[in-house]
Amino acid sequence: MDDRQRALTVAWQWIRDADALLICAGAGMGVDSGLPDFRGPEGLWRHYPGLARAQLSFQEIASPWAFQHDAALAWGFYGHRLAMYRQAQPHRGFARLRQWGEAKSHGCAVYTSNVDGQFQKAGFRSQPITECHGSLHFMQCTQPCGEQVWPADDFVPEVDLATSRLTNSLPRCPRCGALARPNVLMFDDLKWVDHREREQRQAHDIWLQHPKNGLVLEIGAGDAISTVRSHSKARLAQAWKMIRVNPASPLHASPNTLQVDMTAKAFFEAMAIIEA
Secondary structure: OOHHHHHHHHHHHHHHHOOEEEEEEOHHHHHOOOOOOOOOHHHHHHHOHHHHHHOOOHHHHOOHHHHHHOHHHHHHHHHHHHHHHHHOOOOHHHHHHHHHHHOOOOOEEEEEOOOOOHHHHOOOOOOOEEEOOEEEEEEEEOOOOOOOEEEOOOOOOOEEOOOOEEOOOOOEOOOOOOEEEEEEOOOOOOOOOOHHHHHHHHHHHHHHOOOOOEEEEEEOOOOOOOHHHHHHHHHHHHOOEEEEEOOOOOOOOOOOEEEEOOOHHHHHHHHHHHHO
């Protein structure tokens, strides 16, 4: 048995024996559903040629500054992503996670930096979901004029892919009429309305109090923005076990930690074979 097979066997034993499952998911979880990862300007500019012409980085377009300086371009970027997220179908790994979680006496919870809504689409309804960076499926006022957050359901973005610009009307705040923006945490963002995330986190913190033999399954979380990794590592102080599924960024070895050097898709495919 090689090291990878040994790690997968131990992973299955830990998943099977845990009384609760905390899923900590980063961008790598969504990539296998066909969603892009914008690490580095090349990946961003390949999908959005208008941003390449403007020489805008991900940090610049994913910021309140972009909505102040060129709202049609900012909404072209976010509107295209919203349409893409609406069409994307969660890969089989989501169903596998839900199946594992529903078999636990204390169930499962999700903590994710992804703003794509894939966990909800995959049927995670009763489980606590914390979207620590917000969700592109909700909007807020750019001012903001209050704490109001509303679903983006009525907004159907039309985007010129050649210029990466929104071509239909810009969405507006229903309360004051100012420009609306996605309810996501951007770079250098002092105006994010975070009460939805705070409510999610409160439910999450209550759930964390009950498990006695919990397991963190961290999937596809990078260290460029370490919000998810910090949350998963914090559970180690509560004597939880932790499995990191990531082909890079090895985890410091300890009796309660396990590194699986695989992508999310490859991991779920391998686990299906072990379970069978």
